[in-house]
Amino acid sequence: MTKLRNLLRCYAIGMSIKSISSAFHPSRNTVRKYVRRYQESGLTLDLLMTMSEEKLQEMFLDNQNRSRKPSARMDELEALIPDYVKRLSRKGVTVKSLHEEYLREHPDGYKYSTFKRAVRRQKYHVRVVGHVDHLAGDQMYIDYAGDKLEVVDAETGEVRCVEVFVAILPCSHYTYCEAVWSQKKEDLIVACENALHFFGGAPMAVVPDNLKAAVTRSDRNEPVINEDFAAMAEFYDMAVFPARARHPKDKALVENAVKLMYRSVYADIEGLVFHDLASLNAAIRNSLGAFNDRRMSGRKESRRELFEEVEKEYLQPLPAVRFQMKARKTVTVMKNSYVMLNKHHYSVPKEYIGKRVDIVYDADSLQIYHGLKLVTSHMRNDTPYGYTQKEAHKLPGRHGSYEKDLGEIYERARAIDNILLNYLREVAAQKEYLPLAFRTCKGIISLEKKYGLARLVAACACASEGRQYGYNEVLEILKRGDDVSFMPSDDDTPDAFLNYKPQIHKNIRGREYYSNLSGNEKEDDNGDNKQ
Incomplete structure (x- = not known):
């Protein structure tokens, strides 16, 4: 009756029959009938507006009941419809399959169009669903299919069930499908990455359901996202926008996409046997391509054409490298200033000994944090019981291989004089045991600090002539002064000697130190000055 009141009010203010029909959608003849009865009643508009619903219905509507009593066949169908609508939520159940079942039980039943209309009327009567506008490049819905596929081991015949991951871009309905081993976060993250690379870009947000691999704790207002899944989304510049718990309509399109996968991909590979995940996914990709190309x-x-036309250009570009999931481990820095990960040791600066640090690592590298501060980073090395150390940490002890360190000594000797180089090589050959050879050669080189470079080379020449190879032999020659006869003349002195400058060290004391010391001692003896 509200519509009738508004119609009459419009007529009273001067609207035409045609305009009223266009505004309220009854036929023109119906509008004329209402206007004619209003004019015949002789009542004012204000009085009509105050009349009850029953009076208005009696005045303007026909009293005879135009509704027909439904037939027994329709009553029978209406009684079955609520159960049919409930069964539509099951996997693989469609309106068409329900109609075929209805006809098998009631051969004289209604045709598909009437059956479908009755189902739709019941669904709309039970629950009203709001319309959602999907923007291009805005979201990607993800879900797992309820029915699993199988991989059969070629040698043992063991059957292993695998999960089926489905992703869809809701604007274009472009769909991706892949088989994965499990619903764990590692497989979920890899499957999401594969979907992004299949689409050729990343949307603004990814919409998962509330599985633990993506959502640690579900909440209507602010759910807690799994750290690794959130890191993957951040790497691709996406937000994580989980669907509400127990609200499947929040991701209705991916739910429907799963049903479509049952009718297309599952149907195409039914009866085929696959011995590995790669061959199964190859078959899925072939069927998926035909599905996306279908109108x-x-x-x-088709889905592919719609994607190319309206959505592809709105996706964000993908990074040049793929995301690597990082793991985290909390450890205590040991007394030797190392931490251990997978039985391998990594160095840490000495000031962190005894402190708790976090190791964040992936397949290639690891970073060590103390709180929010990055302490150091290393390349990943899984050699059991090995040690990876940075020279910048300046840890005590000798680090690195003896071959490398001995090679550095040879390079230093080559820069000084070939006499020294040849002598050190002969010493190493005589010692045979590499650590002992390194220690001896290092000791010989260290004699430069006390006796100078020229005398060291001369002493090595003297020792070589006498076939004396070792640290003590060179030291005795220097103490006795036997190297003097092997000292080169000024004309024969190499540039290395002429340009040589003695090293400055806090433990090296020159002539001036001892001269001052001798003067002070004399003053003590004469003046009785005691320090």
Whole structure:
């Protein structure tokens, strides 16, 4: 009756019959009938507006009941419809399959169009669903299919069930499908990455359901996202926008995409046997390509064409490298200033000994944090019981291989004089045991600090002539002064000697130190000055 009141009010303010029909959608003849009865009543508009619903219905509507009593066949169908609507939520159940079942039980039943209309009327009567506008490049819905596929081991015949991951871009309905071993976060993250690379870009947000691999704790207002899944989303510049718990309509399109996978991909590979995940996914990709190329119901385009036309250009570009999931481990820095990960040791600066640090690592590298501060980083090395150390940490002890360190001594000797180089090589050959050879050669080189470079080379020449190879032999020659006869003349002195400058060290004391010391001692003896 509200519509009738508004119609009469519009007529009273001067609207035409045609305009009223266009505004309220009854036929023009119906509008004329209402206007004629209003004019015949002789009542004012204000009085009509105050009349009850029953009076208005009696005045303007026909009293005879135009509704017909439903037939027994329709009553029978209406009684079955609520159960049919409930069963539509099951996997693989469609309106068409329910109608076929209805006809088998009631051969004289209604045709598909009437059956479908009755189902739709019941669904709309039970629950009203709001319309959602999907923007291009805005979201990606992800979900797992309820029915699993199988991989059969070629040698043992063991059957292993695998999960089926489904992703869809809701604007274009472009769909991705892949088989994975499990619903764990590692497989979920890899599957999401594969979907992004299949689409050729990343949307603004990814919409998962509340599985633990993506959502640690579900909440209507602010759910807690799994750290690794959130890190993957951040790497691709996406937000994580989980669907509400127990609200499947929040991701209805991916739910429907799963049903479509049952009718297309599952049906195409039914009866085939696969011995590995790669061959199964190859078959899925072939079927998926045909599915995306098929024209959509009620549209002239396919999913792929719609994606290329309206959504592809709005996706964000993907990074040059793929995301690597990082793991985290909390450890205590040991007394030797190392931490251990997978039985391998990594050095840490000495000031962190005894402190708790976090190791964040992936397949290639690891970073060590103390709180929010990055302490150091290393390349990943899984050699059991090995040690990886940075020279910048300046840890005590000798680090590195003896071959490398001995090679550095040879390079230093070569820069000084070939006499010294040849002598050190002969010493190493005589010692045979590499650590002992390194220690001896290092000791010989260290004599430069006390006796100078020229005398060291001369002493090595003297020792070589006498076939005396070792640290003590060179030291005795220097103490006795036997190297003097092997000292080169000024004309024969190499540039290395002429340009040589003695090293400055806090433990090296020159002539001036001892001269001052001798003067002080004399003053003590004469003046009785005691320090």
